Amino acid sequence: MSPHRIRIDREESKVKDEDVIKTVEEVFDSFTNYHVYRLRNSLKAFKELRGAVSAGKEARVYWAKGWRGEDLAVKIYLTSSAEFRKSIKNYIAGDPRFPSVPSKFRDLVYLWARKEYGNLEDMAKAGVSVPAPVAVSGNVLVMRFLGENGLRAPLLVEAWRELEDEDVERMFNLLVDDIERMVCKARLVHGDLSEYNIMIWEGRPWIIDVAQAVSLDHPKSRELLERDLSNVFSFFSHRLDVSEKEESLRRSLEQ
Ligand code: ATP
Ligand code: MN
Structure with missing residues (x-):
């Protein structure tokens, strides 16, 4: 099966056509509601919130419709997550783009959402396939939706068994090129x-979830890059000989 025809049954990601603004009001605090309304009414970043796509520990992702009928993803960071509180600081501290760490947790989360927006912008500019950022306000980020009719695209791990060997190889090559652009051009x-x-999605890999991405000047960037590379190469090595591509990527990253 070619990758653009991949359909995976993901009942949990199917969305009921209901008024989710109401749900959002019940679930989120008044600050978050303010940003949701601001994005909709003042910034015109989306028209209708449709339904939840993912509910994680740090963020919720919703499917939304834009004013021209386009599909959008709205990522809302939780300002109440305890684990989030601990992990977030390590990435901000040491990044020369953020000389000071806000003391209020809410402000830290706002900075986190803005950081994801900025990272998406910089990566897109460098030619990396990421969902195009649309707008950000407070802890709420709007970006392009990967998928259609509220059915999100599969993660690589979900599509893995459906992919033909030749598709796996193509995905791998495209991904390695994206990693090279991310590091060498966007310097992230x-x-x-x-x-x-x-x-x-659309027959190629898309990199998501980039809030924690750090600049190459961050003191932990080498360590983080090493972990990213070993994750990707060990995953693909189950179905491919990755050694040649790995060597050439590592060589170009050293320069
Ligand atoms: P979690 O705490 O759930 O792990 P996270 O911080 O990892 O959240 P993301 O990975 O950015 O957040 O998004 C969570 C999920 O939402 C993704 O695994 C994916 O299924 C879906 N998702 C994220 N961005 C998009 C998008 N642009 N289009 C469609 N679906 C998306
Ligand atoms: Mn994620």
Whole structure:
């Protein structure tokens, strides 16, 4: 099966056509509601929130419709997550783009959402396939939706068994080229790259979840890059001989 025809039964990602704004009001605090309304009414970033696509520990992702009928993804960072509180600081501290770490957790989360927006912009500019960022306000980020009719595209890990060997090889080559552009052109290290943060859509891999991406000047960037590379190469090595491509990528990253 060719990758653009991949359809995986993901009942959990199917969306009921209901008024989710109401749900959002019940679930989120008044600050978050303010940003959701601001994005809709003042910034015109989306028209209708449709339904939840993913509900994680740090963020919720919703499917939305734009004013021209386009599909959008709205990622809402939770300002109440305890784990999030601990992990977020390590990525901001040391990144020369953020000389000071906000003391209020809410402000830190806002910075985190803006950081994801900026990382998406810089990566897109460098030619990396990421969902195009549309707008950000507070802890709410709007970007292109990967998928259609509210059915999100499969993650690499979900599409893996359906992919033909030749598709696996093509995905791998496209991904390695994206990693090279991310590091050499955007000068960013993803920091959480794996088969769980790559989506397969329109016959190619898309890198998502880039809030934690740090600049190459960050003191931990080498360590994070090493972890990203070993995640990707060990995953693909189950179905491919990755050694040649790995060597050439490592050589070009050293320069
Ligand atoms: P979690 O705490 O759930 O792990 P996260 O911080 O990892 O959340 P993301 O990985 O960015 O957040 O998004 C969570 C999920 O939402 C993804 O695994 C994917 O299924 C879906 N998703 C994210 N971005 C998009 C998008 N642009 N289009 C469609 N689906 C998306
Ligand atoms: Mn993720």
